[in-house]
Amino acid sequence: MQARNTVSSYGAVSKALHWAIAALILTMIPLGLVAVEWPYDTSDALATKALLFSIHKTIGVAIFFLALARIGWMLSQPRPAPLHPERRLETALAEGVHWLLYVSLVAVPLSGWVQHAAAAGFAPIWWPLGQTLPFVPQSAALAAGAGTVHAVFTKLLMAALALHVAGALKHHLVDRDGTLARMLPGRLAASSGTPVPARRHALAPALGALLVYGLVGGTAVTIAGPDAESDARPGVALPATVGATTPASWIVESGELTFTVRQMGSPVTGRFGRFDAEIVFEETPDADGRHGSVTVVIPIASMTLGSVTEQARGPEFFHAEAHPAARFSADILAAEEGDADVPYRAEGTLALAGAEVPVTLPFTLEIVDGVATASGTVTVDRRDFGMGESYPDEATVGFSVEIDVSLEARRGGVAAGEGA
Ligand code: HEM
Numbered sequence: 001m002q003a004r005n006t007v008s009s010y011g012a013v014s015k016a017l018h019w020a021i022a023a024l025i026l027t028m029i030p031l032g033l034v035a036v037e038w039p040y041d042t043s044d045a046l047a048t049k050a051l052l053f054s055i056h057k058t059i060g061v062a063i064f065f066l067a068l069a070r071i072g073w074m075l076s077q078p079r080p081a082p083l084h085p086e087r088r089l090e091t092a093l094a095e096g097v098h099w100l101l102y103v104s105l106v107a108v109p110l111s112g113w114v115q116h117a118a119a120a121g122f123a124p125i126w127w128p129l130g131q132t133l134p135f136v137p138q139s140a141a142l143a144a145g146a147g148t149v150h151a152v153f154t155k156l157l158m159a160a161l162a163l164h165v166a167g168a169l170k171h172h173l174v175d176r177d178g179t180l181a182r183m184l185p186g187r188l189a190a191s192s193g194t195p196v197p198a199r200r201h202a203l204a205p206a207l208g209a210l211l212v213y214g215l216v217g218g219t220a221v222t223i224a225g226p227d228a229e230s231d232a233r234p235g236v237a238l239p240a241t242v243g244a245t246t247p248a249s250w251i252v253e254s255g256e257l258t259f260t261v262r263q264m265g266s267p268v269t270g271r272f273g274r275f276d277a278e279i280v281f282e283e284t285p286d287a288d289g290r291h292g293s294v295t296v297v298i299p300i301a302s303m304t305l306g307s308v309t310e311q312a313r314g315p316e317f318f319h320a321e322a323h324p325a326a327r328f329s330a331d332i333l334a335a336e337e338g339d340a341d342v343p344y345r346a347e348g349t350l351a352l353a354g355a356e357v358p359v360t361l362p363f364t365l366e367i368v369d370g371v372a373t374a375s376g377t378v379t380v381d382r383r384d385f386g387m388g389e390s391y392p393d394e395a396t397v398g399f400s401v402e403i404d405v406s407l408e409a410r411r412g413g414v415a416a417g418e419g420a
């Protein structure tokens, strides 16, 4: 069997790609449906769910690249002519469905991949690429939207596939022609019917398929829209209480509060979309060496952690119902001797999930034209907060949690409404 297509038969490369991708797709659909439905109420169930998703995503990314190779190959090849060119409508329908399948082979994995990259990657892809994607910011709203689009596109793929398989079976069982035979490995070109010379790809079926995709895609994005909006939690801090400002107080204008934990051995980053901060800071310390103080109140409901947000908010971890907010209250002091890179530290107490734990956050600070940019990192141990007691080792959820803070604040004395 030759590698290239002829005007009447598929070559080995087309057949190999067709059946390899068909086998993978037929595995992926049930895998996706099962992974979505899989519970995650116990640590074992969560581990299995993550495993199912990692397999799903890893195979899905492979399909994406195989699909690109397949489409490139298809475009470079002669197309075996239809066996019944006189049945124009049927031929156009079959070709339209082929185009739908080709577009699905790119759009379905890509939308899943965007969901993964935007959600900061619960259940990692096992290829050494693709945990994040260029132009895809980490955003709960985008992840939710891409997840909806992925789910809708997979339904379109299933519908197209059902028509495609039904068509192939109809040719085989009703028409008893060689349509299926010429796609099967090792067979010669179909003999029934009179093949006409190869044509270029017809435009109408391709446009029809694109139209269907556009309509379904548009609907999917519209469905995802309001949902995504309501889930949107810009990573911007609430301004601190303006009424309390003094020249030494600072108003937080924007900020990011994230935390990173190892889940099944891979880092996963969650974020708090909102926090209220009251900051008093002077560059010259008082007699006790204090530069000021900081109090941050963080609503747990604003926390997102990939696809396990609900579980993280639950009783096993943040226990948002019983402890709806976390609070960090600290004095701002100069760094310990010898720590020149990080000139300040906020030394205080983190009250979280019913526990109060001493925490010191070293941070850098730059003040330019009355705008302060600060960032710091501290690592805490989830066990100190009684989190994840049914995960006694680090196999599913690591012990260390790295908290990263960065914010921009403006001196309160010049804040709007404060006048001179
Ligand atoms: C599992 C059951 C499947 C069967 C029985 C089947 C059967 C066939 C047959 C017989 C052809 C040749 C049609 C012709 O010569 O006119 C074909 C072509 C094609 N199949 Fe499938 N297929 C299956 C799965 C899939 C899947 C999962 C996909 C992709 C998602 C797919 C995509 C295509 C495409 C795009 C073509 C057109 C090839 C071209 O001419 O460019 N098929 N299939």
Ligand code: HEM
Binding pocket: 025, 028, 029, 030, 031, 032, 033, 036, 056, 057, 058, 059, 060, 061, 063, 105, 108, 109, 110, 111, 112, 113, 114, 115, 116, 125, 147, 148, 150, 151, 154, 157
């Ligand atoms: C051709 C390849 C793929 C197929 C056929 C496929 C199929 C599916 C199906 C059927 C579902 C269940 C949808 C539902 O009813 O809720 C699903 C869910 C999902 N898939 Fe895929 N998938 C593919 C590729 C990918 C890739 C490459 C990724 C990520 C890298 C991915 C990530 C996901 C995620 C995260 C979900 C859950 C969506 C949500 O509920 O938010 N998939 N997939």
